[in-house]
Amino acid sequence: MTDFPTGAETGPPSPRRSFDDLLGDCVHCGFCLPTCPTYVLWGEEMDSPRGRIHLMAQTRDDVLTPEVVQHFDRCLGCLACVSSCPSGVRYDSLIESTRARVEAEHQRGPRERLLRALVFALFPYRRRLDLLRGPLRAYRACGASAWLRRSGVLERVSPSLAAMERVAPPLRTVPALPGRLPAVGRRRAVVGLLTGCVQGSLLPQVNTATARVLASEGCEVLTPRAQGCCGALSAHSGRAAEAARFARATVETFERAGVDTVVVNSAGCGSSMKHYADVLAEAGAGPSWERRARALSARTADLTEFLVRLGPVAERHPLPVRAAYHDACHLSHGQGVRDQPRELLRAIPGLELLDLPDPDLCCGSAGVYNLLRPDAARELGDRKAGNLRSTGARLLVTGNPGCSLQIASAMERGGHPVSVAHPAQVLDASIRGLDASALLEDAP
Structure with missing residues (x-):
């Protein structure tokens, strides 16, 4: 059997650096600015990693005002700034600690509290999500989904619920x-x-x-x-x-x-x-x-x-399809996994793999960001959809469910629906010798 790390060699935990120590790593160079989705959208310093780090330092011993919290909430946590930072600033640790402080100290409004309560009472619980499959199928089958989208009623009642409805995928039983x-x-x-x-x-x-x-x-x-x-x-x-x-x-x-x-x-x-x-x-x-x-x-x-790492041995059969690969932020920036998906996909005979323009820009999904901040997420989704359209690809491949649902929704909204697949599905189709149509069932 192949040897893999067992964790035994990890030893005792290394000392954790303090929050103030991590803040001090930032030299305010600004290399992070062009990589930050919210700074790209709005050009506001306080909606950049550098600006948020400044706010973290300024409010260490102060009350978190709604204005300050808003800048922290607008962060997608995509970690593009971590990859681009020449000083190695651990912005990921800083923003997660800051968000924990926000949740502990800041009193949100009733509407926001209700929305967050709904999101976190549902999405982390598989059985609760499973209970929605039947009603969601019935909702789609009766035409209510199409009517609500045309009428814009749900968008006026709650943009967050409208976003939730739009990203819900066609359900398959396996x-x-x-x-x-x-x-x-x-x-x-x-x-x-x-x-x-x-x-x-x-x-x-x-x-x-x-x-x-x-x-x-x-x-x-x-x-x-x-x-x-x-x-x-x-x-x-x-x-x-x-x-x-x-x-x-x-x-x-x-x-x-x-x-x-x-x-x-x-x-x-x-x-x-x-x-x-x-x-x-x-x-x-x-x-x-x-x-x-x-x-x-x-x-x-x-x-x-x-x-x-294992080394593929299963035979790959031809899969003639033009596909574009989207780097999920928490795969490329969060784990440093960029080359491996491309290596595996390019080894499939007949598959033409394309990279998206502006590949490091977040698609706007970011966990549940697209439900909590639907307007900003929609803007970013539309940008990503435009980049995908420019490739002419019929298939989008990405390794994160949130990205799949977000980009598919943006493409459909723009009138250019596209098939979306996980790398596992593409590899599976090739290994089993399936036709490319198995991945393109929903393509235009």
């Missing part, structure tokens, strides 16, 4: 994944699969394709039934205690599974799981939990990252 899927041929690794909340409920076909690809490459795939939310949405939204609760449960689940690697096919989930020690430290967990978190993080890998 057989439930078995708890154990044996490897095809010689077993090369034993992996655990994180199925996710949104991915597992609204896009289950992605998990099915992921498991098939892993099995085809000689992996025994374990899918623990007990797994729940990984805590990514909570961590990115300042809900520190909730994020830590989800993280602890995930650590325990995959510790019990006893796998070589935890494979994740959702960029946001993978990024969060690779930083579990920070998530638990933010909530005040002790050294023991931090060590366990680091051990799991060391065994966590994005699907494409894992496959390149």
